[in-house]
Amino acid sequence: MKQIIIILSMFIAGQLTAQTRYEAGMQKGLEQFGAAKTAEDMAAASAFFERIADAEKDKWLPYYYAAYANHLTGWMNPKADKDKVAEKSKDLLSKAEALERNADTYCMRQMIAIQQMNVDPMARWQTYGTEASNALAEAKKIDANNPRIYLLDGQTLMYTPEAFGGGKAVAKKLFEKSIQLFETYKPQSAMHPNWGKDQAAKLLAACQ
Amino acid sequence: MKKWMISLIVTLLISGVQAQIKVTGSVKDQKGRILAGANIVVKGSYDGTVSDSTGSFSFKTYEKGKQFIVASSIGNKTVEQEVNIDSLPIHIDFILKEEISELKAVTVTAGSFEAGDKKRAATVLSSLDVYTTGGANADISAVVKTLPGAQQVGEQEGLFVRGGAGYEAKQFIDGTLVNNPFFASVPDIASRGRFAPALFKGTVFSTGGYSALYGQALSSALIMESIDIPDRSEVSASISSVFLGAGLQKVAKNKKSSWGGNYGYTNLLPYFSIVKQKPDYFRMPEFHTADLNFRMKTKNGGMLKYYGTFGASDLGLRRANIDDPNLKNAFGLNNINVYNNLSWRENLGNGWKMNLGLGYSTDYNDIDQQIQNQQNQKITTGQPWIDNNNFTIKTRSDLSQIKAVFDKRLSGISVLRTGGEYMYFYNSSTFNNQKATLPDHFKALFTEADLYITNDLAAKVGVRFEHSSLINKANIAPRLSLAYKTGKGAQMSIAYGEFYQKPENNYLYTTTNFGYSKATHFIANYIKNTALQTFRVEAFYKKYDGLVKTHPVLNNAGAGDAKGVELFWRDKKTIKGLDYWISYSYLDTKRDFLNYSKQLQPTFAANHTASFVMKRFISKINTGFNFTYSYATGRPYYNLVQNGSQFTIADQGKTIDYHNLGFSFNYLTSMGKAYAVFVGSVTNVLNSKQIFGYNYSNNGQRKEAITPPAPQFFFLGVFLSWGVDRRQDAINNNL
Numbered sequence: 001m002k003q004i005i006i007i008l009s010m011f012i013a014g015q016l017t018a019q020t021r022y023e024a025g026m027q028k029g030l031e032q033f034g035a036a037k038t039a040e041d042m043a044a045a046s047a048f049f050e051r052i053a054d055a056e057k058d059k060w061l062p063y064y065y066a067a068y069a070n071h072l073t074g075w076m077n078p079k080a081d082k083d084k085v086a087e088k089s090k091d092l093l094s095k096a097e098a099l100e101r102n103a104d105t106y107c108m109r110q111m112i113a114i115q116q117m118n119v120d121p122m123a124r125w126q127t128y129g130t131e132a133s134n135a136l137a138e139a140k141k142i143d144a145n146n147p148r149i150y151l152l153d154g155q156t157l158m159y160t161p162e163a164f165g166g167g168k169a170v171a172k173k174l175f176e177k178s179i180q181l182f183e184t185y186k187p188q189s190a191m192h193p194n195w196g197k198d199q200a201a202k203l204l205a206a207c208q
Numbered sequence: 209m210k211k212w213m214i215s216l217i218v219t220l221l222i223s224g225v226q227a228q229i230k231v232t233g234s235v236k237d238q239k240g241r242i243l244a245g246a247n248i249v250v251k252g253s254y255d256g257t258v259s260d261s262t263g264s265f266s267f268k269t270y271e272k273g274k275q276f277i278v279a280s281s282i283g284n285k286t287v288e289q290e291v292n293i294d295s296l297p298i299h300i301d302f303i304l305k306e307e308i309s310e311l312k313a314v315t316v317t318a319g320s321f322e323a324g325d326k327k328r329a330a331t332v333l334s335s336l337d338v339y340t341t342g343g344a345n346a347d348i349s350a351v352v353k354t355l356p357g358a359q360q361v362g363e364q365e366g367l368f369v370r371g372g373a374g375y376e377a378k379q380f381i382d383g384t385l386v387n388n389p390f391f392a393s394v395p396d397i398a399s400r401g402r403f404a405p406a407l408f409k410g411t412v413f414s415t416g417g418y419s420a421l422y423g424q425a426l427s428s429a430l431i432m433e434s435i436d437i438p439d440r441s442e443v444s445a446s447i448s449s450v451f452l453g454a455g456l457q458k459v460a461k462n463k464k465s466s467w468g469g470n471y472g473y474t475n476l477l478p479y480f481s482i483v484k485q486k487p488d489y490f491r492m493p494e495f496h497t498a499d500l501n502f503r504m505k506t507k508n509g510g511m512l513k514y515y516g517t518f519g520a521s522d523l524g525l526r527r528a529n530i531d532d533p534n535l536k537n538a539f540g541l542n543n544i545n546v547y548n549n550l551s552w553r554e555n556l557g558n559g560w561k562m563n564l565g566l567g568y569s570t571d572y573n574d575i576d577q578q579i580q581n582q583q584n585q586k587i588t589t590g591q592p593w594i595d596n597n598n599f600t601i602k603t604r605s606d607l608s609q610i611k612a613v614f615d616k617r618l619s620g621i622s623v624l625r626t627g628g629e630y631m632y633f634y635n636s637s638t639f640n641n642q643k644a645t646l647p648d649h650f651k652a653l654f655t656e657a658d659l660y661i662t663n664d665l666a667a668k669v670g671v672r673f674e675h676s677s678l679i680n681k682a683n684i685a686p687r688l689s690l691a692y693k694t695g696k697g698a699q700m701s702i703a704y705g706e707f708y709q710k711p712e713n714n715y716l717y718t719t720t721n722f723g724y725s726k727a728t729h730f731i732a733n734y735i736k737n738t739a740l741q742t743f744r745v746e747a748f749y750k751k752y753d754g755l756v757k758t759h760p761v762l763n764n765a766g767a768g769d770a771k772g773v774e775l776f777w778r779d780k781k782t783i784k785g786l787d788y789w790i791s792y793s794y795l796d797t798k799r800d801f802l803n804y805s806k807q808l809q810p811t812f813a814a815n816h817t818a819s820f821v822m823k824r825f826i827s828k829i830n831t832g833f834n835f836t837y838s839y840a841t842g843r844p845y846y847n848l849v850q851n852g853s854q855f856t857i858a859d860q861g862k863t864i865d866y867h868n869l870g871f872s873f874n875y876l877t878s879m880g881k882a883y884a885v886f887v888g889s890v891t892n893v894l895n896s897k898q899i900f901g902y903n904y905s906n907n908g909q910r911k912e913a914i915t916p917p918a919p920q921f922f923f924l925g926v927f928l929s930w931g932v933d934r935r936q937d938a939i940n941n942n943l
Contacts, residue, residue, distance in 0.1 A: 047247050055249075091282065120740060126336075165883075
C-alpha cells in the first residue's frame with residue numbers, strides 16, 4: 001500500500017510538472033542560454049525560447065530572451081551580418097513589447113540599435129545613436145532604478161569620444177550607479193532579467 | 209514489493225505516457241536553396257529545433273496524435289504541415305516560399321546614387337560625407353563632382369553630367385524644383401550652392417534614367433530630402449576666415465515639432481587682403497544669408513515642413529579687357545534671393561500616402577558691366593565689340609509651384625505613384641532699360657509604378673506629360689527601368705527614358721518659337737554591395753535632339769550624343785578607420801549646338817575624369833584628415849568666328865590636364881560647455897596649374913587662359929554648438 005501511494009504521488013507529481021511546463025521550459029532555456037559557447041548554441045537557445053513564446057502566446061519573457069539570445073549571436077559570430085541579426089532581434093522583441101513594455105524591453109531596443117550602429121559608426125551614429133539614447137530615456141521613464149539602464153548607457157559612453165560627451169570618466173560614474181542599484185535590485189521572479197552585475201563590475205574595473 | 213519493481217513501474221508509467229517520436233527533414237526555398245537557421249516546431253509545444261547548415265533538422269517530440277509541424281524562416285512565408293504522430297518516425301521536407309520584402313528586394317538603381325539611410329546598403333554620400341570631403345568646403349555640388357558621371361568644371365557653377373551642360377542638371381528639395389540653387393553667377397568663376405548639407409538626410413545624385421516624378425532636366429537630377437525633427441535643441445555659432453554665423457534650433461519637449469533659424473555674414477575683405485586674387489575686387493564680395501525652418505509631426509504619422517532662405521550678396525571685380533590691354537572690364541553684381549518650401553507628407557489610410565509640395569522663390573540680379581580706363585572711369589571706345597561690354601541688366605526670376613504625389617500601395621510592396629505639378633515661372637529682364645518678360649504656366653502629370661515581381665526582379669515603369677504655355681508645346685516622356693538581383697548584394701539594372709527640357713531663358717527672350725530639347729538615355733549597370741563596400745560599374749548611351757542652335761537663326765536643329773563607362777569603388781572595410789572611394793568616368797561626346805559649326809566635343813567635356821577621396825578619423829586625437837584628388841584630361845576649346853551666316857573654327861586646342869589635391873582636417877573638442885569643431889581646408893595643395901579654357905579677343909590675335917581667381921583657397925574656422933538638453937547635463941541630473 002505504502003508503495004502504491006509512493007507510485008501514485010510520483011505520478012501526480014509528474015502531472016504537476018506538466019502543468020508548470022512553462023517554468024520548467026524557461027529553466028531549461030536559461031540553462032541552455034547560460035551554457036551557450038558558440039553562436040550556434042546561442043541561436044539554438046534563441047529558437048528554443050521562441051518556441052516557448054509561440055506556444056504560450058501570452059508571456060513576454062520568452063520573446064525577450066529569444067531576442068536577447070539572437071542579439072548575442074551577432075556579437076559571438078564576428079562575421080555575422082549585424083543588420084540581418086538585428087532585424088530578427090527586433091522582430092522578436094516587438095512581439096515581447098506587444099505583451100509588455102518595460103525598462104528591460106527598452107534596454108534591449110538600445111542594445112539592438114547599438115549593434116546596428118557599430119556596422120558603420122561614423123555614418124550611422126546620427127540615426128542609430130539617437131534610437132539608442134531614446135530607448136534608454138524611455139526605459140528611465142518606466143523604471144529609473146533598473147541597473148541595466150546605467151550599465152548600457154555607460155557602455156555606450158565609454159566608447160564615445162570625449163568631445164561628444166563620452167569617455168571613461170563619464171562612463172565610470174554610470175557603472176558605479178549601476179552597481180549601486182544592483183545591490184538592492186530584486187528581479188520579479190527567478191525568470192525575470194537579472195543579468196549585468198558582473199559586466200558592470202568588469203567595465204568599472206576597465207575604467208579605473 | 210521490491211524497490212526495483214517500483215522503479216520499473218514508474219519507468220513504464222512515464223515512458224508509456226511519453227514515448228518520444230523522432231521528427232526529421234529538411235528546409236529549402238522554392239528555388240531549392242538551403243535554408244539554414246529555420247525554426248521547426250510542433251505547434252503549441254516547446255518541441256522543435258533549428259535547421260543546420262545543410263538545411264536538415266532532427267528532433268524528438270512527446271506530442272501525440274494530430275499535430276501541426278511549423279517551419280519558419282525570416283524572409284520566407286511560414287508553412288504548416290499537418291501530421292499524425294503515432295509511433296513511427298516522421299520525415300518532412302519543407303519548401304518555404306520567399307516573401308517579397310523591402311529589405312531583401314532589389315532596388316532600381318540604374319543612373320542614380322542614393323545617399324542617406326533610405327537603403328542602407330546603397331549608402332554612398334551622407335551629410336557627414338559632404339562635411340568631411342577634403343577641399344570641398346562643405347559644398348554639396350563639390351562633393352557630387354567626386355562621383356562618377358560629373359565633370360570637373362571650375363569656371364562656372366552647375367553639374368556637368370555625362371556630356372550635358374550645367375543647365376541640364378536640376379536640383380530638387382523635398383520633391384520640388386529649386387530655381388536658383390547656386391549663388392549668383394559671376395563670369396569665369398564657379399559659385400557655391402546655397403544650401404547647407406546639414407539640412408538634408410539624404411541626397412540622390414541621378415546621372416540619368418530618373419523617375420517620371422522629375423522633368424525639365426536633360427542630364428541629371430540632384431534630389432535632396434530634408435531632415436525631419438532634429439534630435440535636440442541647439443544653439444550654434446561659427447567664426448572663420450571668411451564668415452560669421454549663429455543659429456538656433458528648438459525642439460519641442462514632446463519631440464513632435466521644432467523650429468529654428470540661422471544667420472550668416474560673409475565678407476572676403478580680410479581673406480583677400482592676405483591671399484592675393486587675380487581680379488581686382490572693387491566691391492568686396494559680401495553675403496548675408498538667413499534661413500528659417502519649422503517642422504511638425506501630424507496626427508497620422510505625417511510630417512509638415514517649412515524651410516525658407518533669404519540671401520543678399522554684392523560684389524564687383526575688374527579684369528583687363530582682352531581686346532585692349534589698356535582697358536578694363538568692370539563687373540558689378542547685386543543679388544537678392546528668397547526661397548520658400550513647404551512640404552506635407554501624410555498617410556491617408558487604406559494604403560494611400562500623399563506628398564504635397566508648395567514653393568515660392570524669387571531672385572533679383574542687378575548687373576552693371578562697364579569698360580573702364582586706367583583711372584577706372586567708364587568710357588566708350590567707338591569699337592562696338594568693346595562697347596558691347598557697357599551695359600546694365602536687371603533680371604528677376606520667380607517660381608511659384610505646387611506638386612502633389614499620391615502613393616498607393618499595391619500588392620506586396622509594389623507602389624503606384626501618381627500626381628501632377630503646376631509651376632508658374634515669371635522671368636523679366638531689363639537690358640539697358642529695355643524690359644522683356646517671360647511668363648510660363650508649366651504643367652506636368654505623371655504616373656509611375658514600382659513593381660516587385662519577385663525579390664529578385666523589380667521594374668519601375670512611368671510616364672510623364674508636360675506642357676509649357678510659353679512655347680505652347682507638350683511632350684510625353686516614357687521611363688522604364690528594370691533591376692535583377694544576381695546574387696547576394698549584387699544586382700544588375702537597365703534603364704531607358706526620354707527627357708525634355710525647354711530652352712534657356714536667354715534664347716526665349718528673343719523668340720518663343722521653340723520646341724523642347726530632348727535627351728534619350730540608355731543605361732546598364734552592375735552593383736555589388738556589402739554594408740561597408742560598394743562596387744559599381746555603369747555604361748550609358750545618351751542621344752540628344754532638338755538642341756538650341758543660335759545660327760543661322762535661333763532654332764532647335766542641334767543634336768548630339770554621349771557614351772561612356774563609369775566605375776565606382778568605396779571601401780570602409782579593408783583598413784580599419786579608413787574610408788575611401790575611387791571614381792572614374794570615361795566620356796565620349798559630341799554635339800552640334802549654339803554656334804558650333806559641326807558636331808564637336810563640347811568645351812565642358814573631358815574624356816577621362818577620376819577622383820580619389822580618402823578620409824581617416826583618428827580617435828586618439830579626435831581629428832579627422834581628409835584628402836581628395838581629382839584628375840581630368842584636358843577639355844577642348846574653340847575660337848568660333850562668324851563667316852557670313854556660318855561660324856567656323858579659327859583656332860582650337862585642348863587645355864592642359866586638370867589636377868586638384870584638396871585637404872581638410874576637422875578636430876573635435878569641447879570649449880567650456882560647447883562642442884567645438886575646428887576645420888581647416890586647402891584646395892589645390894600641390895599648387896597645380898589649372899586652366900579651364902580660353903577667351904579670345906575679337907580679332908582672334910590674343911587668347912587668354914581662364915583660371916581660378918587664385919590658385920588655392922584656404923579656410924580656417926571653428927563651429928560651436930551648445931546642446932540645450934545636453935547629454936552631460938542629463939547624466940549629472942540623474943546621478
